[in-house]
Amino acid sequence: MSSALLTDHYELTMVDAARHSGRASRRSVFEVFARRLPSGRRYGVVAGTQRLIDEIEKFHFGDEELAFLSDNSVVGEDTLNWLADYRFSGTIRGYREGEIYFPHSPILQVEGTFEEACLVETLVLSVLNHDTAIASAASRMVQSAGGRPLIEMGSRRTSEHAAWAAARAAYLVGFSHTSNLEAGRRFGIPTLGTAAHAFTLLHDSEEEAFRAQIATLGSDTTLLVDTFDVERAVERAISVAGPNLGAVRIDSGDLPVVVRQVREQLDRLGATSTRIVVTNDLDEYTIAALQASPVDAYGVGTSVVTGSGHPAAGLVYKLVSRQDDSGQQVSVSKTSVGKANPGGQKKAVRVIKDGIAQYEQVMTGETLHPDITESRELLVDYMSNGERLEHDTSLSAAREHHLHAIAELPPHAFRLADGEPAIETVIN
Amino acid sequence: MSSALLTDHYELTMVDAARHSGRASRRSVFEVFARRLPSGRRYGVVAGTQRLIDEIEKFHFGDEELAFLSDNSVVGEDTLNWLADYRFSGTIRGYREGEIYFPHSPILQVEGTFEEACLVETLVLSVLNHDTAIASAASRMVQSAGGRPLIEMGSRRTSEHAAWAAARAAYLVGFSHTSNLEAGRRFGIPTLGTAAHAFTLLHDSEEEAFRAQIATLGSDTTLLVDTFDVERAVERAISVAGPNLGAVRIDSGDLPVVVRQVREQLDRLGATSTRIVVTNDLDEYTIAALQASPVDAYGVGTSVVTGSGHPAAGLVYKLVSRQDDSGQQVSVSKTSVGKANPGGQKKAVRVIKDGIAQYEQVMTGETLHPDITESRELLVDYMSNGERLEHDTSLSAAREHHLHAIAELPPHAFRLADGEPAIETVIN
Structure with a gap:
């Protein structure tokens, strides 16, 4: 089964309108992150990314899907033709499956033309919000x-x-x-x-x-x-x-x-x-x-x-950077009350001292503070120009990685009582 | 895709063991009900039944499913052969989609041999627990x-x-x-x-x-x-x-x-x-x-x-009646602490007075109390001997029915504050 209609109506109308305005091909970066952890939780666990990549590889529009979109006038003829040939050809980076995350950790980055990256938003969030919610709850049970x-x-x-x-x-x-x-x-x-x-x-x-x-x-x-x-x-x-x-x-x-x-x-x-x-x-x-x-x-x-009280992880998919007319990438962000987020494509490292995580550093710039001697890069490549990358994608590798990542957490991360995230996220 | 592996391992081992003991062909009745509504809720809404019937019609084991069961020694050769020909040939009755339900309302009855009815347990509960949880929450939003x-x-x-x-x-x-x-x-x-x-x-x-x-x-x-x-x-x-x-x-x-x-x-x-x-x-x-x-x-x-705090409806699937050696149906039930339930196949009516629901009557016997002059039968036939029945299965019919059923509820059913079920369930 194609995964192409496992998506929201507005992804299609946005693509249609952006094609009309001539902005659809602007190179864009979307980031997936959580504004906050579920109430009281000390950490979250990323899951679902490999499953998502499988679905993105199957995300193409067959006759049945196109007929539905045409019969219901969801998009116009020009966009229908474009959808018929759609294959995601962009780049996807993200946290490993089994990795720990905190508020504003950029757990996935999808880079491509606006139209191709916009189209997969709903699918990205469905898979990651579900699997991450389950993994985050399950990890606490394993600790217990x-x-x-x-x-x-x-x-x-x-x-x-x-x-x-x-x-x-x-x-x-x-x-x-x-x-x-x-x-x-x-x-x-x-x-x-x-x-x-x-x-x-x-x-x-x-x-x-x-x-x-x-x-x-x-x-x-x-x-x-x-x-x-x-x-x-x-x-x-x-x-x-x-x-x-x-x-x-x-x-x-x-x-x-x-x-x-x-x-x-x-x-x-x-x-x-x-x-x-x-x-x-x-x-x-x-x-x-x-x-x-x-x-x-x-x-x-x-x-x-059901994620032990938190069945969805609260992850969002936000445009953080896109080309301007001169071809330069510019940072973008909205300023809505309570929903603002920093623009610009991020890098992320976990700063470690004596084997224990100290904080999560999320940066739009290039360089770490010179005092930082030990840190771990959090973003790895999943897809490049539409091609899946051949690092170890097995479930057993993800299980191993989870053990490694969780061993770095400070002891208070495993308290069951409600509290603050185990480490702070520093954004700069 | 076959729905046959959307199920729990133990459904298969139970069938395997019951075939060994010679009890697998005993005519059996399983009932789906909730012991209680989600905490504080005044009513629930049945949903998913037509979707379930679709899945039961697709519940058969192809080569791939059989190979998985064989390779992993889930069941023996005799059971594998039986599974290869499996088609549900029993009878399914239940509450209409859109119907209101209360604790112990028998919202679905599956009747057939033990083996054929046991096998679909997980699928029945997955579909109904999910869809019913959503419909129950959504109905409150519609009222609001x-x-x-x-x-x-x-x-x-x-x-x-x-x-x-x-x-x-x-x-x-x-x-x-x-x-x-x-x-x-x-x-x-x-x-x-x-x-x-x-x-x-x-x-x-x-x-x-x-x-x-x-x-x-x-x-x-x-x-x-x-x-x-x-x-x-x-x-x-x-x-x-x-x-x-x-x-x-x-x-x-x-x-x-x-x-x-x-x-x-x-x-x-x-x-x-x-x-x-x-x-x-x-x-x-x-x-x-x-x-x-x-x-x-x-x-x-x-x-x-996510069912507004209650993502699963808490429905269970319980054997309430099965044949004995003489071919008679006998009522059965477990007696576990806090989890006992009345045995025997039920009938269910909603007792109405002046257009308003008074209570839910769930009966193992045949007859209503003589004082009851107005009541509505709640169980309708969905499948008979494996054949889907041709009543109006459209979504619009279910929407209509929901409007009808909800109009019978007393006004306090629509209070959002936590409380008791809007009407009592009388079991006799």
């Missing part, structure tokens, strides 16, 4: 879980095609598995899952259900033990599977209490290696509250796929 | 706007494929337009949009930008007047377009104040029919606060596509 594995299982709580994108974003920041099969097929993310309450209720008894599951999936499977009575179910699970049962899953109740009881019961029954998986509307806060409990893995649904 | 038109323009604040689904859900409950072109192409929803700040900044002056837009889109267009200075922009807009300019759009500032000033200025300039469109992070509350201001249309973005 302190090394315990996290399984993304929120497909049912987000739209069917957002689900696999959400699974990717969660995996990118350290979730270990997803329940979503499409995410497995597309991205090679390990998938996982065993049974729901319906499976137990289908059978004439819980014991019959447990036997059926073990006969099919082996004794290393995870049995769901809270359909009727947890204590009796755990006893039954071990009696059916033996002490080498892989795991039990608990999806209800007062988890700190239940988890401890189940652990003690499993140990009494000799099932000392049987793991406990919990899955009941968890988020970064409830995960933190369970860290003192003997939980072996967390399954997270609604809160991760 | 009291007849003023609402334009959905949130595509950039949700994932690229959720965007067109969100546009559909918003339109279903009374939004007048969307910015999303894909929603226009798929569903015939009227699309709309003119220009962003970038269009003004591309040009050498605001006046040049306004002239370009009017030359291309005509003087009935909407000019964006807050790039630099609203008062000067309005003066410029009318001087360029004349007093018949279609509209001005304001996207920043203290809207009640700015809107009134702009209205006075437009009137002074003779542009008494020029409309004012506002678009600055609006939601049902800020819309209500602008009702005393001379706004002509609202553009709503983030809050509508």
Whole structure:
């Protein structure tokens, strides 16, 4: 499917009008940034960029799309002809996937003619606002879980095609598995899952259900033990599977209490290696509250796929520079109340001291302050003249990079309580 | 694209294990319901069902999907063969799209063999949880706007494929337009949009930008007047377009104040029919606060596509009835703490008195209380034995139905303040 109509009507009318005024071919730079982090958050995590580049490569107008635009008089004949040949031929730079960002970090720069760069605005923002919101929330959950594995299982709580994108974003920041099969097929993310309450209720008894599951999936499977009575179910699970049962899953109740009881019961029954998986509307806060409990893995649904209260990252796409009549690039910016932003194409570095991030420096000029001895360039090239660049675009590279970037943050970045961004953004 | 992998791993392993235990062909009824409305909400609105039926019709496993399941050992050979021929052959009933729902309203019933009905769980919930969340939030905005038109323009604040689904859900409950072109192409929803700040900044002056837009889109267009200075922009807009300019759009500032000033200025300039469109992070509350201001249309973005604080409707899919060995249907339900639900297949009516809804009656038995003289059946047939039924499935029918259903609600249903569901659900 073409991605060309996954966009707003006004992108097309702007192109149409700019072609009329003769300004459409002015070389332009758009930047993606957030004016602020979601309320109280200490850091955000960039995600979705490689997925976006895939979509931009598919962004062309076929007969069906052109017919729609023509039938509905969205644009005129001249623009229709131009759209028929449209291929993005510009340059895209941005923060790596898995990189940390702060207010005004220029996480993506799209450079090209006004018309070609304007046209992809909606798609750029849809992909990045969604995936970045999920990754930012998921990263906090990973930090809360302190090394315990996290399984993304929120497909049912987000739209069917957002689900696999959400699974990717969660995996990118350290979730270990997803329940979503499409995410497995597309991205090679390990998938996982065993049974729901319906499976137990289908059978004439819980014991019959447990036997059926073990006969099919082996004794290393995870049995769901809270359909009727947890204590009796755990006893039954071990009696059916033996002490080498892989795991039990608990999806209800007062988890700190239940988890401890189940652990003690499993140990009494000799099932000392049987793991406990919990899955009941968890988020970064409830995960933190369970860290003192003997939980072996967390399954997270609604809160991760909906960005834990912040389902969109608030990223905007702003024209910061464009050619004038003489061919020079000039900085531009609006001055609306509360929505002003610095014009001009930015550079960005993270200033580091003794391995710890000190601040984010966003510059329209060329040079760092001479006192700065250690800093890390944040912008890398994704596309050049319409060609995708061949650096390591794998998900595993992004996971690695996230580990590296997060290790540079000061300790207060990981406080769950609402606060200010972990480091300041200095714009000059 | 097949929708078959838009699902959770465990749906497949449950089917696999149930086939081993010989219980997979037991006739089963699953019901979709919400245990509660989102915190403080007075009513919810069902949406997505026709979209879901489309997806269920495309739910079959091609070579690529089967190869993925086989390569990853998700299910065994016997189940793979069964999946290769899978077509949903059961029966689906549910609330109409646009219908109001309350806690425990059985908004969808899926009846078939366990295996065929289990398999679609994730897809059912993804579509309904998303679209219903959007429609429920959007309906409150429509009520707040009291007849003023609402334009959905949130595509950039949700994932690229959720965007067109969100546009559909918003339109279903009374939004007048969307910015999303894909929603226009798929569903015939009227699309709309003119220009962003970038269009003004591309040009050498605001006046040049306004002239370009009017030359291309005509003087009935909407000019964006807050790039630099609203008062000067309005003066410029009318001087360029004349007093018949279609509209001005304001996207920043203290809207009640700015809107009134702009209205006075437009009137002074003779542009008494020029409309004012506002678009600055609006939601049902800020819309209500602008009702005393001379706004002509609202553009709503983030809050509508993210369900205004509640991006997922909290709907669950529960097995409530299945055959036993003798072929009889038996009611089933789990008893987990805080998550118990009544078993048995339900009927549902809305009890009405003098045209006003009194309560929602959800029954496992056959008969209404004899005192009830007026009630409305809530469940209609969508699919029978795998065949889609030919009632009016158009979006316009759903819009009509929503108007009808909402007209039955008592006045306190429309209070924006947090409260209890507008009517009680009686379960018997």
